[in-house]
Amino acid sequence: MDIKDKSVLLTGGSAGIGRELARQLKAKGATVVITGRNRDRLDFMRAEGFEAIEADLSNAKGVDALVAAWGNRAIDILINNAGQLVDHDFRKGPPDSDAADACIYANLNAPIRLASALIPALAKRPEAAIVNVTSGLAIAPSTRTPVYCATKAGLRSYSLTLREQLKGTAIRVIEVLPPVVDTQMNADNAMSKMPAPECAAQIVDAIESGSDEANIGQVKLLRAVYSISPALARRIMLRF
Template sequence: MDITGKTILLTGGTAGIGAAMARQLAEKGASVIVTGRSAEGLARAREQGFEAIAADLSGPGGAQAILEALGDRPIDILINNAGQGVDHDFRASPPDIGAADDCIYANFNSPVRLIAALLPRLKQRPEAAIVNVTSGLAIAPNTGSAVYCATKAALRSYTLALRAQLSGCNVHVVEALPPVVATQMTAGRGGIKMPASDCAAQIIRAIERNDHEANVGMVKVLRTVHSLSPKLAGKIMLRF
């Protein structure tokens, strides 16, 4: 897919992987509309020349705010990138169920709502794409992020089914599976982290190539291990 001239809606586009994608997509000639919930992040995006829509996707009002701001404008590519983490480890403390609900809504319900609302206009374009950003943890969960892993696995499953439904259609469906990336969400966590700009570049390359999946960075290794032995991949990830 040639990104030049495409109108792209990018959720979570004011920070982290999303902000890096927004910049790189704009450099390729796309018109990028970003969403975010931080006033500071929204202001920074607008200063950089992006249209920025304020939307908290942890509840139903977020998707609705985006749709109202868009009006009936055509969209060529929808990138469901916004993500929300939550601590959910009974070994540490009783989990916050309200925070878990917010995570589930942001990571799964809101992407589904946006896809359902925008698919008719995507189908009207000469070529279009839906890009769902999941995680390597959608393949095999770790131990401490049970709810986050479950939401990403749910979005992965939804993406696989959606791709089958839209087979032969003008709307190409891409799943992007990042590893641990250096973002605000992972601040304070140890280990090797991929730069957000490198992660963004690999996702965009997958869109341009019409790939079904963007297995980013170390997720390529996880996918290989999982293909050989799902049980082994699971054991490795559950150590973390």
């Protein structure tokens, strides 16, 4: 896909991977509209020339408000990048069920709801894409973040089946699986982290090449291990 002159809706575009992705897509000539929850970060991106829509995607009301704000505009690329991480470890004490619900909605329900709302508009374009940002943890989960892992595995399954449903249409469904990336979400994670600009660059490459699936950084190794022995991959990741 040629990104130049494409209209892009990028969720979670005010920080981390999303911010770098917005910048790189804009540099290639796309018109990028971002979403986020933090007004200061959104204003920072507006100062860089981006249109920014304030939207809390952890509930249906927020998603519906975003769809309403988008209106009848043409769209070529939907990037479901926004995500939340929630601490859900019974070894530390009772988890916060409300926080888990918000994480599930933001990471899984919101992308499904956005795709459902915007596929009719995407289908009108000569070429279009839905890009779902999942995680290497969608392949094998980590003990520390079971809710996050479950949502990313769910979005991976949704991406696989949606791709099959949309065969023969102009819409390409692309799943990208980042490793641990150096973002605010992973500030407390001691593991080696990929720089956000590098991760964003590989996502852009996946969009341009039309790949169905892009395993990024160390996820390539995890994917290789999983292809040989799923049980071994799970044992390795469950240590974290």
